[in-house]
Amino acid sequence: xxxxxxxxxxxxxxxxxxxxxxxxLILIAAxxxxxVDRVAQALATAKHEGDVVFQSLPRGPLVDAIEGVxxxxxxHCGILMQRDGKWYVVEALGDVCWTPYFQWIVRGRGSRVxxxxxxxxxxxxxxxxxxxxxxxxxxxxDFRYAPGDDEIYxxxxxxxxxxxxxxxxxxxxxxxxxxxxxxxxxxxxxxEAGPAPLDRRMITPVALTRSRxxxxxLPRTPLxxxxxxxxxx
Numbered sequence: 508x509x510x511x512x513x514x515x516x517x518x519x520x521x522x523x524x525x526x527x528x529x530x531x532l533i534l535i536a537a538x539x540x541x542x543v544d545r546v547a548q549a550l551a552t553a554k555h556e557g558d559v560v561f562q563s564l565p566r567g568p569l570v571d572a573i574e575g576v577x578x579x580x581x582x583h584c585g586i587l588m589q590r591d592g593k594w595y596v597v598e599a600l601g602d603v604c605w606t607p608y609f610q611w612i613v614r615g616r617g618s619r620v621x622x623x624x625x626x627x628x629x630x631x632x633x634x635x636x637x638x639x640x641x642x643x644x645x646x647x648x649d650f651r652y653a654p655g656d657d658e659i660y661x662x663x664x665x666x667x668x669x670x671x672x673x674x675x676x677x678x679x680x681x682x683x684x685x686x687x688x689x690x691x692x693x694x695x696x697x698x699e700a701g702p703a704p705l706d707r708r709m710i711t712p713v714a715l716t717r718s719r720x721x722x723x724x725l726p727r728t729p730l731x732x733x734x735x736x737x738x739x740x
Contacts, residue, residue, distance in 0.1 A: 542618045549612050549620045552725045557628045557636055558587040559665055560596055562615035572691045579713035584661050597640045599648055599664040623721035635672035652709045666710045678714035683707045
């Protein structure tokens with residue numbers, strides 16, 4: 508069948524096309540400026556060793572599952588530390604590694620970052636935290652999010668490093684079955700090569716943002732409210 512008319516989705520006149528092109532350039536520029544501003548704000552914020560930083564990773568099946576199961580925009584986190592006078596995020600992404608802070612920020616989706624700080628972390632605690640993070644460096648990533656440190660995932664790294672170095676337990680372990688696992692069951696079953704382990708307990712990035720042991724630094728009013736308490740004992 509012969510097409511007798513063109514789709515009217517795009518402007519037909521030259522002037523209208525020019526206006527549309529200018530509008531798109533403005534929107535792109537605005538998005539770029541906003542992202543640059545977020546990067547600059549994060550870098551300019553006073554940094555302390557031990558700060559816990561959160562970001563949204565680029566979209567993908569695993570990231571979508573993490574954010575969907577936890578009902579949170581935060582799919583990744585790490586601990587800010589200094590080495591040779593430079594700032595790094597110690598993170599579990601692939602192997603546990605030390606990623607330059609600037610590189611870590613710009614890698615995130617939209618370069619959105621939240622920073623939380625322990626209410627009390629002295630010099631002795633900071634050095635103990637450094638030693639623990641060094642000891643965990645190189646551990647492979649745990650794609651099944653199971654307890655134990657032979658393999659380790661991002662929020663588990665933060666939790667275990669703080670617990671072992673300072674005794675602080677920053678968040679509560681949650682059952683997968685108590686989270687929003689249903690819409691992501693097929694992906695979970697694929698990762699597990701079997702049924703979803705609903706009784707498996709895990710530490711999620713968003714649970715860390717709710718810790719009463721951590722104070723929001725950037726922004727001062729966090730995206731998600733801090734409501735949960737640390738476990739007793």
